[in-house]
Amino acid sequence: MKVAEIDARKRNIMNSPKVGGSCEVDAVPYLRDLGIEISDKKQPIQFTPNFSERVHRWAGYIQGFSAEFVQSIIDDYRQEYDSLHILDPFAGCGTVLVQSKLSGYPSVGTELNPLLAFLADVKVNSWAVSPRALVTMYEALARNIRKPSPAFLKSGKQFKPAILKELSCINGAIDSIKARGKNQKRLKDLLRLAFSSILIECSNLKRTPCLGYSRSKVVDAGAPWRLFGQKVHQIANDLKTIQNGFKESIAVESKVVCANSMEYQHQRPFNLAITSPPYMNGLDYVMNYKIEMAWLGFTSDHKQAKKIKDSMVVCDNVSKALIRNFSQSDSRYTNDWIDDITHNIRRGIQRRGNYRRPDMPFIVAKYFDDLHRVMRNVVVSLNPGGRFVLVIGDSLIADVYVPTDLILAKIGQELGLKIEKIEKEETGVPVKCGVIVYVRL
Numbered sequence: 001m002k003v004a005e006i007d008a009r010k011r012n013i014m015n016s017p018k019v020g021g022s023c024e025v026d027a028v029p030y031l032r033d034l035g036i037e038i039s040d041k042k043q044p045i046q047f048t049p050n051f052s053e054r055v056h057r058w059a060g061y062i063q064g065f066s067a068e069f070v071q072s073i074i075d076d077y078r079q080e081y082d083s084l085h086i087l088d089p090f091a092g093c094g095t096v097l098v099q100s101k102l103s104g105y106p107s108v109g110t111e112l113n114p115l116l117a118f119l120a121d122v123k124v125n126s127w128a129v130s131p132r133a134l135v136t137m138y139e140a141l142a143r144n145i146r147k148p149s150p151a152f153l154k155s156g157k158q159f160k161p162a163i164l165k166e167l168s169c170i171n172g173a174i175d176s177i178k179a180r181g182k183n184q185k186r187l188k189d190l191l192r193l194a195f196s197s198i199l200i201e202c203s204n205l206k207r208t209p210c211l212g213y214s215r216s217k218v219v220d221a222g223a224p225w226r227l228f229g230q231k232v233h234q235i236a237n238d239l240k241t242i243q244n245g246f247k248e249s250i251a252v253e254s255k256v257v258c259a260n261s262m263e264y265q266h267q268r269p270f271n272l273a274i275t276s277p278p279y280m281n282g283l284d285y286v287m288n289y290k291i292e293m294a295w296l297g298f299t300s301d302h303k304q305a306k307k308i309k310d311s312m313v314v315c316d317n318v319s320k321a322l323i324r325n326f327s328q329s330d331s332r333y334t335n336d337w338i339d340d341i342t343h344n345i346r347r348g349i350q351r352r353g354n355y356r357r358p359d360m361p362f363i364v365a366k367y368f369d370d371l372h373r374v375m376r377n378v379v380v381s382l383n384p385g386g387r388f389v390l391v392i393g394d395s396l397i398a399d400v401y402v403p404t405d406l407i408l409a410k411i412g413q414e415l416g417l418k419i420e421k422i423e424k425e426e427t428g429v430p431v432k433c434g435v436i437v438y439v440r441l
């Protein structure tokens with residue numbers, strides 16, 4: 001493996017005394033307790049293939065799962081219900097919603113990052129827009145109105161001067177469109193989506209999946225207008241395909257709610273929930289999207305961004321104050337597995353002498369408390385007999401194996417779900433990614 005390919009996660013695993021250990025062995029006592037065996041999942045679940053799939057490719061999202069995987073779940077269960085009504089409590093940029101709509105089923109997604117909720121909404125609620133009108137609106141854009149780059153970002157470092165000037169012109173041009181009526185608003189939103197999706201490509205940054213500077217990247221002076229034009233034409237072509245091949249899907253209801261899934265109560269019941277929650281020591285879903293969020297006006301300062309981040313399912317980049325408050329609360333969910341694991345993590349941190357987040361045991365405890373809240377909401381939103389498919393990876397924290405999938409399986413059981421099966425996808429490291437299928441009793 002080349003050094004450049006070793007990310008922080010892999011380095012952490014390689015430095016761990018657990019190298020050579022395996023999730024298969026570590027998971028045994030938990031599986032015995034649950035009384036279940038794990039089977040192999042043959043199908044990859046990562047988002048990457050979506051970069052070439054119609055609609056999904058409008059705004060790529062490394063953290064998403066593959067359209068093909070979502071489709072296989074829909075296909076597995078469509079015969080079992082008179083009709084499907086599908087929920088995704090962590091909608092991201094809308095993979096589940098897009099596939100549901102293409103299959104002719106209504107769906108609702110909740111997503112707390114307003115940028116991602118916007119992208120998901122535009123991806124599913126613009127299918128009736130005329131592709132010709134979109135290209136005409138793009139071609140009529142004024143090229144000389146500049147909107148300053150977001151004040152709180154280090155735009156001068158993130159973009160070359162000529163690129164920054166061009167991006168400011170595209171943003172100014174889109175902003176100056178006076179959208180009258182719903183249709184015009186949809187057209188404008190498609191242009192905003194197209195603009196957001198070229199920002200990282202035009203920058204000195206890369207997202208792999210964390211946002212960082214790329215020394216080797218070369219962006220030519222004309223890139224912003226060229227890439228923006230290409231994106232608009234790609235969207236127009238996909239709209240044509242949908243309007244020719246998926247006419248019946250256009251009117252199918254797809255709703256995106258920008259809300260916290262730990263709190264949001266759905267009005268109508270569902271019979272299928274498909275989701276992939278944030279992974280435990282995973283990503284900061286706000287700071288990694290701060291460029292697009294700021295340029296599109298979804299956040300205007302760090303304080304606002306931090307507030308959204310601290311409301312999400314916890315990651316290891318949240319504020320220390322949030323974790324301190326959590327550690328002092330006595331009304332949190334836990335179970336004996338979580339207690340054991342957090343205790344071992346505390347000992348692992350002591351053994352190592354230092355750790356990026358000494359409060360990691362509480363971050364882990366909060367992660368399960370957060371997911372318990374979300375799962376409780378999903379369970380009350382499911383009809384009896386309804387299915388809940390959850391995709392999650394496990395973790396290695398301070399040399400302690402955390403079988404996140406199995407802990408969530410156990411939480412599901414406690415909440416009144418029956419585990420129908422757990423499948424695993426190989427990840428090539430001593431951790432695995434599990435697909436849990438529950439049935440509501």
Ligand SMILES: C[S@@+](CC[C@H](N)C(=O)[O-])C[C@H]1O[C@@H](n2cnc3c(N)ncnc32)[C@H](O)[C@@H]1O
Pocket residue numbers: 047061063064065089090091092093094095096110111112113116259260261262275276277278279285311312313
């Ligand atoms: C793994 S991603 C989901 C990706 C999605 N399956 C897709 O393919 O686009 C998890 C998402 O959960 C969102 N999220 C985190 N905490 C949330 C919360 N409390 N309520 C709603 N969404 C949340 C994050 O912003 C992130 O987009």
